[in-house]
Amino acid sequence: MAGPRGEYRKSAERRAQILDAAFDVFSRDGYTAGSVSEIARVVGISQTGVLHHFAGGKPALLQAVLEQRDARAKLLLEGRTGRDFLAGLVEISRTQESRRGLVQLYRRLATEAVDASHPAHDYIAVRFRRIVDAVTDAFAEVAAEGGLRPGLTPRAAALRAVAVTEGQEVLWLQGFEIDLAADIRSFLDSLLLEPL
Template identity: 35%
Template sequence: MPPRKRAHPAERRAEILAAALDLFAERGYRGTSLAAVADRIGLTQQGVLHYFPSKDALLTEVLRRRDEIDEQTFAGAAREDALATMERLVAYNATRPGLVQSFTVLSADSVTEDHPAKEFFVERYRRMREMATVPAAGLTAEQTAALLIAVMDGLQLQWLLDPSVDMVEIFHGFAALLRNNQNP
């Protein structure tokens, strides 16, 4: 095999993130090794560790990249109709169970002390609550946002455990319920 052309560090990081994103989506976090990420792009495991100090750090960056992709995919829509945007996001997530599984596991793990992804999730949920504010009868917009996120994450967990749970249809029904109960 000819020697690999040396890439710019930012390009190499992007290449590693893209490979890890694909592998985590295909195999989940636990089913993906750093060696598999390295093999996917023709690097050694040490080469990956040069850019990301650990598998946890790589996953945190993959999740951050996943959020960037989601934000680009749904750019502008969130400000127009938070409920419709979240409905589209739930449907989109149904097409990538490996990433949903990685997200679910890592978000739950992040509540432990000194977890490397804790700050990522604290900030992510804060941003999500700001984006998902929807007025509903009897609740503040902030309370509704927290409830929407809890329903979305809870449905994802149930869907991962039992794929017969139709998270897309159930979330759609929940969104319709909120629309019918919005404050005037």
């Protein structure tokens, strides 16, 4: 089957260029300081051109950047359950090491979005709930098989795992020598009766 043709292909390519520029600008400047005019300048088009492809303006660009990031992780975890799901979290941490800008962007946006008026507030809040729920489900499956450390509930294990992952990324961005994948694997292993 042939790919997109003509104007549609050009439009899709331009949208991808704008999304890449938005990622770069938001990574560097944060969402609040990043501007549509700077994104347009990076792409080499007008602000109107950017808004043609992202009619919702700057919030729509932010949403698309976040969705693109999450789609990669979702694809990696698709169909995984229990211990295999937890191993997938280690793989995600490994991929993060080659995507410093993306990690930095997410960290910055997650912090800015604590403010309820931030356009990404609801997205980030729902995302955290979804992640914690999915990790809880994985630990619940492990617990049902007798593989979770005694005295630890699946929810408590999930909250700890997410908190450690988030915290390690912040420290890594600050220049601490952290092996994201190895360290999260080690932490997950500390919650399990048998290592991953």
